[in-house]
Amino acid sequence: MAKPYRIPDFGKMYPEASEEVIAVLRTTERKMQYQEYDLKTEHTVVDQESQSVCVIPSREDSYERLLEQNMQFPEDADSVEDIAIRSLQVEQLHRAIALLSDDDRTLIQQLFFECRTERDLATEYSLSQKGINKRKQRILEQLRELMKNF
Structure with missing residues (x-):
């Protein structure tokens, strides 16, 4: 053109x-x-x-x-308040995880921090994948209850 x-x-x-x-x-x-x-x-x-x-x-x-034209655009970054709240929530979560039993803490650590799959852990523990999933759901509910108390 x-x-x-x-x-x-x-x-x-x-x-x-x-x-x-x-x-x-x-x-x-x-x-x-x-x-x-x-x-x-x-x-x-x-x-x-x-x-x-x-x-x-x-x-x-x-x-x-x-x-x-020196137009200013708002940043997409999180606000200071959001960062502070997230930091407090992470701290509470770590305290709640510390209160779990060793077996439950190990399972949560492997699933969420080491990115292992339920199927992989089921094979390792000689359980069904559904059994690992039910155990994970029970532990997560326990963590929710513990987080409410902080």
Whole structure:
């Protein structure tokens, strides 16, 4: 696309192309111009009678252009409060895990901290996967109850 708002003569560019193809090329070119120019540029309208100038802002702007204008964007980072709350929750969770029996603590550690699967642990302990899952659910419920007490 050489110049904005100027549709090239596709008939001359592609003399062997059918009229359908030329029509599709024109439509596609106009859509590209709309995306590139119409949405992203502001337009100035001059009213000759009232001698006034009206600026119509762009409907879309690029990230780079907004940065050039020193536009500030909010960060997606967690707030200080969220970080503090999460830190307290992690501390409470570790205290609750410390209150579990050795076998339960080992199972939770292997499942959640060492990323072992229930199936893998079931094979190791000669139990069914469903048995490991029920035990895990019982331990998690026990941890929920312990966390309520802190």
